[in-house]
Amino acid sequence: MEGLEIELDERDEEFVGLTKCTGVRVIWVDRMLNRRRVLGILKSIWLERIAPYIKEMGINKYAISFEKEEDLEKVIEEGPWLVMGHYFNLKRWKTRIEIDELDLEVGHFWIQIHNLPLEMLTEANGEIIGKCLGEVIRVENSIEKRGLCKGYLRIRITIKMEKPLVGGFCVPRRGNGRFWAAVKYEKLADFCYNCGRLGHVQKNYEKKENKGIKTVYGEHMRAGGRKF
Numbered sequence: 001m002e003g004l005e006i007e008l009d010e011r012d013e014e015f016v017g018l019t020k021c022t023g024v025r026v027i028w029v030d031r032m033l034n035r036r037r038v039l040g041i042l043k044s045i046w047l048e049r050i051a052p053y054i055k056e057m058g059i060n061k062y063a064i065s066f067e068k069e070e071d072l073e074k075v076i077e078e079g080p081w082l083v084m085g086h087y088f089n090l091k092r093w094k095t096r097i098e099i100d101e102l103d104l105e106v107g108h109f110w111i112q113i114h115n116l117p118l119e120m121l122t123e124a125n126g127e128i129i130g131k132c133l134g135e136v137i138r139v140e141n142s143i144e145k146r147g148l149c150k151g152y153l154r155i156r157i158t159i160k161m162e163k164p165l166v167g168g169f170c171v172p173r174r175g176n177g178r179f180w181a182a183v184k185y186e187k188l189a190d191f192c193y194n195c196g197r198l199g200h201v202q203k204n205y206e207k208k209e210n211k212g213i214k215t216v217y218g219e220h221m222r223a224g225g226r227k228f
Contacts, residue, residue: 027060027086028107085189110187115181121152139153167182184222
């Protein structure tokens with residue numbers, strides 16, 4: 001009925017408290033995944049005592065209620081998470097927000113910048129690089145114990161999921177041309193080696209304009225050495 005407006009109560013303390021511990025996740029993939037298998041994987045990752053409520057909310061979209069707010073924060077911080085090889089994007093479901101209003105098209109990633117000279121492994125340069133690739137959350141200090149340097153910059157950034165991943169960039173060197181800095185992604189999900197986008201793989205996606213052109217995307221963009 002057009003013009004009908006119904007004012008609803010939004011002050012229920014039980015549900016307001018529930019939103020503090022509830023997150024919504026969408027699996028970034030171009031096809032519908034098996035619901036039963038996904039639920040089984042999620043329940044194996046987070047036991048019932050940690051996340052007592054996991055429910056499908058749409059195609060490849062799931063709501064997860066955690067027992068404690070700090071558990072939700074920890075899961076967000078430890079992301080990204082992978083399910084069946086695909087990126088599983090988690091966002092807190094805040095009050096006064098419909099599920100379809102959640103911005104699930106941006107994700108948090110740890111990236112590593114390799115091949116930089118020692119003098120360029122600074123937090124200031126990490127900020128510059130991070131802002132060019134997305135939105136900077138924080139830059140990890142590259143200097144470890146006893147003054148040793150890990151050899152690369154590590155940056156936590158937010159990027160738009162529909163955009164192609166960046167495999168690297170050129171850096172001008174004073175008086176000596178320029179060099180290539182490689183970008184590697186931790187916990188990188190399946191992505192297309194043809195177009196560089198998450199959510200599908202090369203065998204499921206083909207761009208005519210890319211035929212005959214050597215791809216810049218591949219396994220070399222995965223950062224090793226970190227378990228997940």
